[in-house]
Amino acid sequence: MLAVTILGNNSALPAFDRHPTAQIVTLDEFLFLIDCGEGTQMQMAKYKIRRSCIQHIFISHLHGDHYFGLIGLITSMGLLGRELDLHLYAPAPLKELIDLQLRVADTTLPFTIHFHPLGDEGVLVRHEKFQVSCFRVNHRIPCWGFRFEQVRAPRRINPEKTLQHEVPSSFYDRLKWGENYTTKDGRLILNEWVTDPAPKPRSYAYSADTSYDENLIDKIKGVDLLYHETTYLKDLGERAIQRFHCTTHQAATIASMAGVGQLIIGHFSSKYEKLDLFESEAREIFPNTILALEGVSYRV
């Protein structure tokens, strides 16, 4: 199971009760936090996200609307007596900031933060069930996107068929990963006779704050769900370029060229009270587009 829950869908200036960027990615029993704008811990409380279950936090870049809520979240985890390690993947200067904030408060956390500074593109977390990798995007300051992928899942043993073909249970692990079985008397038992296909692995890419950049396409190609920012409607293309952001048409063009399954758009400028046009404009280019709405979980 892979899903994305939106905690904040606004750009830098909070407005119309929309909050700065934060998302929860749920991958089976794991919770990941992407970005952590001011008020994220309150949004988590509102939408019943369990802080204690988060082991990995990814911060795309050091504009405040993507991280000002992090120190509050970390401090609260400490006040709640957390002991579980926390892995933090973020631009390097964030470590200095957090250390300074804890020092001036004379606070020692009861848990360990493993700080992983973002640098080269590549895999950040490798697990038997999933992997998370990062890639560079084109913003005013160094900025990274994140790609969450379920890895190939094991095929499912069909117990009735394995019994019928007399495959010993000691061979099940090899069956799960696709091997055929040869019986003692030399008969070949094809894997697909005794197993069912693995569920299709799913993928999600979060491309953070970015200007229109076709270099992004290779990095997100074919994901099932792409989050791409649309700070502006299509008529503000000039402003989007100046501020290293995107319009609806630009995001939808990237989604289309990358052949993604679905596009989810967010990071709406506080210029806009209503969001309807974001959806309709993006759909002019890429019909399978949805709005990132706060408090909603989108199943990939």
Next chain:
Amino acid sequence: MLAVTILGNNSALPAFDRHPTAQIVTLDEFLFLIDCGEGTQMQMAKYKIRRSCIQHIFISHLHGDHYFGLIGLITSMGLLGRELDLHLYAPAPLKELIDLQLRVADTTLPFTIHFHPLGDEGVLVRHEKFQVSCFRVNHRIPCWGFRFEQVRAPRRINPEKTLQHEVPSSFYDRLKWGENYTTKDGRLILNEWVTDPAPKPRSYAYSADTSYDENLIDKIKGVDLLYHETTYLKDLGERAIQRFHCTTHQAATIASMAGVGQLIIGHFSSKYEKLDLFESEAREIFPNTILALEGVSYRV
């Protein structure tokens, strides 16, 4: 006019939709912000406080629930194009933190912050209408309280009486400050014949986070309204000592010994969902006690 608007009344861990500490002091046409926990800018939007009118911000100490919202507020002021200078009175390390946060974001504010590090007790802002001073309180890390006082207001000219006694308007300014007038033919016109008394100057003291400390009494003596923290109910006196906080009875005892007009209590622990007992317990010692409720303005 002197009033206090509560934006956050909770202690460190946000809970039950209560927010960390922040208050607006309104003094005639001036707005002051005291402390700025995470989410203060959202609370300001909710309660229609105009950020642009704030020229002075006072931060009591560097525990996060008293300042984590400051950098977001400052950044938003910048995004909104503020040009007015901002005066920030806070423990010295906050400057380093803000500078670092602006630097990593590659942000230059369009307005000037005048940073005034807190140190000695005394007057911070002196204006013809008011003064703001700071005093030390007893907390786990260096911590300051703030005292807002209207200064002696000018007496009010009674135009009918000045006309009747033939006092020239060129003498009005001296009348306002209490002088008598002598006519050309030597008659003495007493000030009280031609002016009405000035309104009584009002005062408010915010004693921040503090343990029970009778040294506080001299610093807040006789204020019209005292804010004193009551993190705990009266049965948790031991915990209050350990954590440099106060109980209801302790806050009310200080208010009583200092002879203040009214006590307003806040900084409620997230242990407590309901606040009724805070009020009733404090009133056992100091009857004129009220709860600090978010979104409410208390006229001094």
